[in-house]
Amino acid sequence: MTRIIPATRTEISIDPAILDLLPAQGSLELQRDAAGKVHHFHTHPVDEILMIVSGRLNFTWEGGERVCGAGDTILLPAGTLHQSEALDDSVYAIATLPPAKPIGQEGLLSGQ
Numbered sequence: 001m002t003r004i005i006p007a008t009r010t011e012i013s014i015d016p017a018i019l020d021l022l023p024a025q026g027s028l029e030l031q032r033d034a035a036g037k038v039h040h041f042h043t044h045p046v047d048e049i050l051m052i053v054s055g056r057l058n059f060t061w062e063g064g065e066r067v068c069g070a071g072d073t074i075l076l077p078a079g080t081l082h083q084s085e086a087l088d089d090s091v092y093a094i095a096t097l098p099p100a101k102p103i104g105q106e107g108l109l110s111g112q
Contacts, residue, residue, distance in 0.1 A: 017071075021049055021095040029094040033057075033086035041083045047097040050074040055090025059083075 022028050030053070033039075041060075056069045061082040068074060076082060 015053075017051060018053070018093050021051055021093055023095060023097055026096070029096075030091060031094060032089070032091050035086050035088050035090075037086045039084050041081055043079050043081050044076070044096070045078055047078050048074075048076040049095045049097070050076065051093045053091040053093055055086060055088035055092075057090055057092070058085045058087055 018028065033055075035055075051073045052068050052070050054070050056067055059066055059068050059074060059082065061076075061080055067087065
């Protein structure tokens with residue numbers, strides 16, 4: 001059964017940096033990973049932007065590896081092989097940007 005739960009406050013604030021990740025039309029995912037959670041090597045068919053909200057991730061991709069922490073943003077072109085491991089309890093925001101543009105064409109991740 002559908003229910004609506006009345007609000008207990010009149011305003012909810014979201015960090016402007018998180019709002020900036022929202023595409024013109026679309027959604028944003030918040031994900032929480034416990035320390036030690038590994039997302040093994042995989043790819044996505046769309047461009048992604050990940051912003052670390054809290055905690056740290058060891059992020060590995062073709063040609064690199066870096067520990068990313070709160071405030072860091074990862075620009076991940078479609079098709080990039082990557083994996084991550086939560087080094088702490090971590091929360092991050094993920095925006096996907098369909099349609100995917102082939103790497104090298106104009107688009108957000110290529111600087112346009």
